[in-house]
Amino acid sequence: MKNYGLTLKKIRESLNISQHNISKGIMSQSNYSKVENGEIDIPFTKMVDLLGQLGMTIDEFLYIHHDYRKNPNKRLNRLNQLQPGDRKKIIENINELKIIENPTQREEELLAIFEALHSISNNDYQTANEQVSLIWERLKKHDTWYLYDIRLINSILYLFPIDTAGSIVRLVLKRLKDYKRLGKISKLSANLQINYLLLLIKNRKYQTALDFVENLIRFSIDHHLYPHLAASYVRKGILLENLDYPNSSDWHEKGFEVLEVTNNQKMIQELKKEIKFYTNM
Secondary structure (H helix, E strand, C coil): CCCCHHHHHHHHHCCCHHHHHHCCCCCCCHHHHHHHHHCCCCHHHHHHHHHHCCCCHHHHHEEECCCCCCCCCCHHHHHHHCCCCHHHHHHHHHHHHHCCCCCHHHHHHHHHHHHHHHHHHHEEEEEHHHHHHHHHHHHHHCCCHHHHHHHHHHHHHHHHCCCHHHHHHHHHHHHHHHHHCCCCCHHHHHHHHHHHHHHHHHHHCHHHHHHHHHHHHHHHHHHCCHHHHHHHHHHHHHHHHHHHCCCHHHCCCCCCCHHHHCCHHHHHHHHHHHHHHCCCC
């Protein structure tokens, strides 16, 4: 289990807990000793029980295991925050992933996504589609998607035809309901919805997008997701302007006011670019 036994040993000894006491009622002391020595792996359920004896969560244990750093494989978080045109960060991640010997499937898939983003930055959408096609081939074979899969989908959503993207979003939002008691799921859901909203605008599905943004505004308010709320307000203004409604700019200002509270000038500038681009299509 990736030498987790050694980390268990270090934590146990630092807390002055004996092998007998930590393993009591979970496994034999002799088997526990083999876990610490890396001789046998430990089932996940027993790992959870052992950490319970230490008063520790899985997340904290992994953080300690990686020398008090976040899991180095969690590049997906950086991916979800990445703008397609941010070439410097895209290339940095490509180079990091390319030098990994014997990469895992996840690392291969992340490399494909970063390479697709690089292709998009060069306006080569056909190549980008080809680079992530194997990921979608894997995903569509499964009836059940887990959070890793859902984050991948969110990262490649913009490469699907709008009708396909809509079907995927509905399936994902339904799946996320199973995770509603898990922290930070509302933000992942909002990320997906905000990306789909922009896809609808890009494809000039203004009326569909207007109905969708109303639900997203309520969702963002209910879950205190203020950057998403600001983007929703601004994009609602874009929709109203394209549908020739009056006072559309009021929604732009409403979005900017939300961002001014947190002094998020970078997002304000990005949204101003969106207004200029999507109201002159």
